[in-house]
Amino acid sequence: MSSPKKVTTEPHVTKEELIASGSWVKLEKTTYVDPSGSTRTWETAKRTTRVANSAADGVGIIALLKRTLHKDCVVMVKQFRPPLGCNVLEFPAGLIDENESAEAAALRELKEETGYKGEVVGITPVTCLDPGLSNCTTQIVMVHINGDDCANINPTQQLEFVEVVLLPLDEFQQKIDVLLQKEKIIVDSKVYIYAMGMSQAFFKPRELPVLKQ
């Protein structure tokens, strides 16, 4: 006996209706057709600030501080985040301005939040942040900072309430775990996933050198 054929449709959005809007965020009712052909709705949060020609809302910055006779360090920021009601450990980040590239936004935000002057060495495609809730997107920009450059010896940040935290790359995950035990903070998932990836990429193969891929 053959099973009934499943009807499949290319899912798509048919309508977006505004429910509520603030200065920074809006809530919409999204009507869409699901893969079975049924029409459904979804509650969607969007930023109101996305600029016309920008693919992403913002940038996150993985900044590596490189100094002679020092371990390479990841430049992190810790700040109070009102939606969570506590301090959050994050990569420096920010929204992309009008007529600004993601790379330029990354260098500007890094300077504002940490005082460091960096150089872009890589960038991700546009990535989503919380697709079950929001259309909010980011590009993660990889930046190197020459810590021996006189511009980076005594960096002066422009944001009073953002604390700069330097964590050595080779102990990134362990140092984050220590901070989490010591303080009431939440770590951004991008940061912790990067930390786990660093641990797996660099340390496990050395522990088990006989294993093949």
Ligand SMILES: Nc1nc(=O)[nH]c2c1ncn2[C@H]1C[C@H](O)[C@@H](COP(=O)(O)OP(=O)(O)O)O1
């Ligand atoms: N969701 C938000 N609510 C606000 O009340 N204000 C917000 C929201 N998102 C951004 N902002 C404000 C706060 C800053 O003054 C500016 C710029 O933020 P930016 O530094 O680019 O990004 P964050 O790192 O996320 O603060 O926007």
